[in-house]
Amino acid sequence: MKYYNYIKSSLLIAVFTFTGTLFTACEDDIEVGSNDGNIYDNIDGVYGYVKSVTGARELSPITFFGNNPGKAQVYFELSEMASEAVTVEFKIDPTALEKYNTANGTSYQIYPQSSVSFGNGGTASIAADEIKSGTVDVTISAGGSVGQTYALPITAEVKSGGISLSKNNQNYIFLVKPCAAIPDSDKGTGIKSILYIEVNDENILNAGEYTMKSSGKPFFDVVNIFAANINYNSETGRAYINCNENVSYILRNADSFIRPLQAKGIKVCLTILGNHDEAGVSNLSPEAAADFAREIKTYMDVYGLDGIDFDDEYSNYKTENPSPGLEVPSRAAAARLVYECRKIMPDKIVSFYDFGDYVPGGVVEGTPVGKLLDYAYYGLYGTWRDRHEDITGLDISKYCPLAINLNFAEGNGGYRMTYVEDIRTKGYGIEMFYNLKSIKYDYSELFNNVSNAIFDDGVNWTGVTYAKNSAVGTINKPSYTSYIGSWSTVSANSLYYYYAGPWWDWSGSMTTTLTFEEKVAGQSYNVYGWYGTADELPLMVNYNSETGRIEIPLPQTATDKNTKEEWLYMGRYQYPYSSAYWMNYSSQFIGYSGIINFSTIHLYAAPLPNYTMARTMSAVQIEDDILTEVKGETDKGIVWQPFTMSK
Numbered sequence: 001m002k003y004y005n006y007i008k009s010s011l012l013i014a015v016f017t018f019t020g021t022l023f024t025a026c027e028d029d030i031e032v033g034s035n036d037g038n039i040y041d042n043i044d045g046v047y048g049y050v051k052s053v054t055g056a057r058e059l060s061p062i063t064f065f066g067n068n069p070g071k072a073q074v075y076f077e078l079s080e081m082a083s084e085a086v087t088v089e090f091k092i093d094p095t096a097l098e099k100y101n102t103a104n105g106t107s108y109q110i111y112p113q114s115s116v117s118f119g120n121g122g123t124a125s126i127a128a129d130e131i132k133s134g135t136v137d138v139t140i141s142a143g144g145s146v147g148q149t150y151a152l153p154i155t156a157e158v159k160s161g162g163i164s165l166s167k168n169n170q171n172y173i174f175l176v177k178p179c180a181a182i183p184d185s186d187k188g189t190g191i192k193s194i195l196y197i198e199v200n201d202e203n204i205l206n207a208g209e210y211t212m213k214s215s216g217k218p219f220f221d222v223v224n225i226f227a228a229n230i231n232y233n234s235e236t237g238r239a240y241i242n243c244n245e246n247v248s249y250i251l252r253n254a255d256s257f258i259r260p261l262q263a264k265g266i267k268v269c270l271t272i273l274g275n276h277d278e279a280g281v282s283n284l285s286p287e288a289a290a291d292f293a294r295e296i297k298t299y300m301d302v303y304g305l306d307g308i309d310f311d312d313e314y315s316n317y318k319t320e321n322p323s324p325g326l327e328v329p330s331r332a333a334a335a336r337l338v339y340e341c342r343k344i345m346p347d348k349i350v351s352f353y354d355f356g357d358y359v360p361g362g363v364v365e366g367t368p369v370g371k372l373l374d375y376a377y378y379g380l381y382g383t384w385r386d387r388h389e390d391i392t393g394l395d396i397s398k399y400c401p402l403a404i405n406l407n408f409a410e411g412n413g414g415y416r417m418t419y420v421e422d423i424r425t426k427g428y429g430i431e432m433f434y435n436l437k438s439i440k441y442d443y444s445e446l447f448n449n450v451s452n453a454i455f456d457d458g459v460n461w462t463g464v465t466y467a468k469n470s471a472v473g474t475i476n477k478p479s480y481t482s483y484i485g486s487w488s489t490v491s492a493n494s495l496y497y498y499y500a501g502p503w504w505d506w507s508g509s510m511t512t513t514l515t516f517e518e519k520v521a522g523q524s525y526n527v528y529g530w531y532g533t534a535d536e537l538p539l540m541v542n543y544n545s546e547t548g549r550i551e552i553p554l555p556q557t558a559t560d561k562n563t564k565e566e567w568l569y570m571g572r573y574q575y576p577y578s579s580a581y582w583m584n585y586s587s588q589f590i591g592y593s594g595i596i597n598f599s600t601i602h603l604y605a606a607p608l609p610n611y612t613m614a615r616t617m618s619a620v621q622i623e624d625d626i627l628t629e630v631k632g633e634t635d636k637g638i639v640w641q642p643f644t645m646s647k
Contacts, residue, residue, distance in 0.1 A: 047079045048088065049166040050156050052174070053135060053302050054252070059175050061255045062140055062152070063304060065262060066181025070140035071301035072174055075124060076133040076156050078163065082126050086161030090122040090136050093155035096171040100153070108151035111176040115143030116152065126161070137301070140176055150176040177255075185221045185265035187212060187455045190397065191424060192221040194351075194375065196271065196434045199225055199246045203466040204268070205473065206438040208261050210447060213458040219447060220433075222267045222349065222375075224309045225250060228299075229275035230292070237324040239279040239292050241272065241299065249469055251303045256471040258304060267306035269349050270299060273313060278323055280315030282334040282358035288325040289333070293340035300348055307349025307374070308341055310334070312356040331361035335369035335392075342372040354387055354399075355379035361392050368393025377432040381405035384419045397429035404433050404450070406443060420453045439465045442549055463547060477548030480522045487514045487647055516541070525550075536562045537619055537631060539569060558619065567619040567631055 053073040054060040064070030076088045092113050101107055119137030126133045144150050155171035158164070197204050210219035231242040243251065247270075250257045258268045274280045284292055296308050317329040327333055334352070338360050341350050352360055354376050360369040370376075370393030377400040378385050388399035402419045423431055431454055436443075447459040464473035490511050516525045519540060526538035537558050542551045556569050619631035 046082065046163045047166040048076050048086070048156070048158070048163050049170060050090070050154060050172040051075055051077050052172050053298070056252075058173055060172075061175045061177055062138075063177040063179060063255055063259050064140060064142075065179045067142050068182075069142075070176065071304070072138040072140070073135040073298065073302055074138060074154055074172060075135045076126065078126060078131050079166070081129050081131050082161060082163065084128050084161055086126040086133075086163055087159040088124055088126075088133065088156040089159055090118055090124065090138075090154055090156050092116060093153045093171050096153035096155055097151050097173065100151070100173055108149070108173075108175075111140065111150035111152045112143040115141040117141075123159075124156075135298070138174075142178065144176065144178045146178050146180050148178070150178075152176050179259075179263060182262055183217070183265040185218050185267075187215065187217055187457065189424065189455055190429055191454045192375070192430050193219055193451075193454075194222040194224065194377070194400070194430055194432045195220045195436060196224045196226045196432070198435050199250055200244070201468065202435070202437060202439075203468050203470065204250065204257055205260060205466040205471070206436055208264050208266060209438065209462040209464050209473070210443075211460050211462075212451070212455065213460050215457070218264050218266050219451060219459050220266055222269060222306075223261060224269050224271045224351075227271040227273035227311060230272050230279050230281060230315070231275050232277050232279035232323065232326070234323065239284060239288055239325065241292075241295055242275060246468075251299075253471070254303050260471075262304075262306070267349060269307040269309050269351070270305050271309040271311055271353070272296070273311045274315030276314055276316055278316055278318055278326060280312060280317055280329060280358075281310045281337055282312050282331070282356075283315070283317055283322060283326050283329040284333055284337055285325055285327050286336055286340075289337040289340045290344075291325075292337065293344050296341060297344050300345060305348075307351065308345075309349075309351045309353065310337070311353040311379075312358055313353075329358050331358050332364075334358050335360035335362050335364050338369055338372050339364040339367070349374045351375040351377070352391070353377055353379050354391070359387070359391055361390060363392060370394025370398070373398060375400070375430055377403055377430065379403055381434065382416075384416075384422070395429075396427050399428055400430035400432045401428060402431070404431070404446075406433055406435050406437065406441070406446075417449060417453070420450050424454050439467065442547065479548065480543045480545070483516045483525060483543070483550060484518060485516060485647060487516070489514055536560050537567060568622060569619050 051074065052060045053075065060072070062070040062072050074090055076086075076090075078086070092110075094110055097108060097110050117139045119139070122136060124133035124136050138152075138154065140152070152174040153171050154174070156165065195207055197207065204223055204225060207220045207223045208218065211217065212219060225247060228247050229242045229244075230239055232239050251270075261268050272281060299305060300308065312334065315329075318326070319328050322328060338350055338352065341348070350372065351374055355378075359376070360373070362369060364372070370388075370391045373391065373394060375398055376388065376391055376394060378387055381403050382405065384402050386396075386399070386401040388394045388396050388401075391399075400423070402423060420431065422428075431450060442461070444459070444461055447461070451457055451459045463475045463477070465476065466473045488511070513529045515528045517528070517538075519526045522545065523543055525541045525543065527541050528536075528538055537560050539552065539558060540556055542553060544551055557566055558569055559566050621629040
């Protein structure tokens with residue numbers, strides 16, 4: 001996968017105490033008290049206060065579904081380092097909620113106390129010369145009414161140590177939101193549809209707008225948030241999770257972005273990706289792997305995630321003299337991390353992106369690592385390859401040998417329909433997709449083709465799209481008349497076709513003007529200027545009144561208005577990731593294009609054996625299935641999709 005924008009931004013602000021080691025992840029994001037800096041209301045002495053791992057000042061939500069428990073974590077922090085050891089006990093404080101309701105004009109009911117439990121009996125300790133305690137788990141079991149919002153006030157009682165509680169911060173109030181049980185997304189064939197979304201650019205809520213036509217179940221079973229990073233702290237000698245601002249935003253606003261997907265039956269997982277330093281998912285020592293797995297579990301619990309996914313890319317591994325806590329990278333080290341995650345999170349999804357040299361392999365503590373994984377995906381888009389046997393003990397039903405890149409315009413993705421059919425007929429259990437861009441592209445044709453093959457059902461799309469970081473969806477439906485007129489277009493690249501040979505080459509972008517004229521009112525257009533200077537050949541474009549998008553039916557014939565010569569508009573096709581772009585102009589190919597938000601035109605094709613998506617389009621002459629002429633000069637540039645458009 002490609003993931004270029006690494007912005008070091010902290011997210012998880014908790015203090016963890018594991019195996020006697022105190023450590024902090026993303027510590028620069030800790031929120032200490034109120035924004036006015038007035039938290040230390042007592043003038044003299046050392047004072048302590050209750051904090052939530054989420055970093056929220058107050059009213060952090062705990063949302064859970066059905067009988068699955070909700071999770072939170074609290075810890076205790078001092079105004080300055082303790083001169084002696086301090087022990088506190090967390091407990092529920094109904095009086096604190098009464099005071100909060102009175103002060104804020106609210107009427108929150110307290111969540112049933114019998115359904116709340118504290119890890120370690122609610123006890124937390126701060127060592128002398130330290131400032132923070134370890135975290136204490138708060139587990140909320142089903143007990144309230146679905147749809148009602150409750151409050152859970154937690155305070156700390158000092159059991160030992162010469163400190164007092166801060167009057168303004170002696171408790172923390174959570175909001176508890178019980179929800180109905182998560183619906184089952186199983187579509188009856190045993191196959192899962194799994195999606196990675198690049199959250200630097202896209203909104204994960206878009207994944208929830210695709211449903212099965214017959215059952216209404218979600219088309220996507222799992223959404224992987226791509227991606228948080230693994231980094232190495234040379235001062236502490238440990239690997240830690242680093243989230244950029246985009247991942248951080250989603251996790252902090254889990255109720256707005258993660259919970260709506262889960263409520264539809266979609267599992268939401270977090271991908272961990274290397275980040276250009278020495279740490280990676282395949283070089284942690286056994287102790288470091290256990291430590292990192294515990295940090296992952298905290299993310300799962302605090303943000304209500306359904307699992308973890310590993311992508312072993314972009315780490316700068318050392319094969320000699322690795323730093324403390326790290327090893328020479330190996331498949332065994334990758335397997336150890338999988339083992340530690342499964343050991344500490346038996347109920348969570350653990351998956352692996354099968355791309356690099358160090359896919360998990362071998363037996364860990366007597367168990368083949370493949371038995372510990374839920375899913376693995378071969379990651380060279382558009383290419384079929386089965387490496388499930390490389391992951392020791394992995395069943396074929398947990399493997400995806402074909403990944404489909406949905407970012408048609410910018411990547412060498414695509415798929416072959418015969419491969420999609422093989423997913424089912426050969427017993428594989430996963431179809432994986434990457435990089436949904438619902439705002440730009442209409443995937444109806446693709447998703448229906450794939451879904452009918454693997455699920456015996458089509459896919460409905462609501463047409464609702466969510467802009468990045470927006471929890472409110474909109475339907476953009478351009479009118480028929482809004483397309484009419486001239487558009488200035490710039491292509492991402494241009495393809496030049498040369499005689500004889502044939503042979504082709506790439507060049508820079510092409511600038512041209514497209515003019516939309518009415519053909520059949522409300523239904524179609526004649527579009528001129530596809531070749532820049534060759535404006536005599538109209539391309540017919542249809543208007544879809546349901547979606548407001550335009551569609552280009554291919555192949556189609558067009559008549560030169562000057563010479564009356566008939567030409568054939570065709571899509572050009574390619575093998576994925578090929579050094580040569582093999583073209584085919586057979587009349588059995590069809591393709592469509594859509595404009596959304598007047599931003600791009602993108603041409604794609606219905607799949608056929610041995611070919612992937614169309615990348616370009618041209619008007620041609622064909623005799624006996626042999627290409628004899630391309631419209632325009634012999635070296636005429638053919639625009640490479642997409643166009644960017646503006647009036």
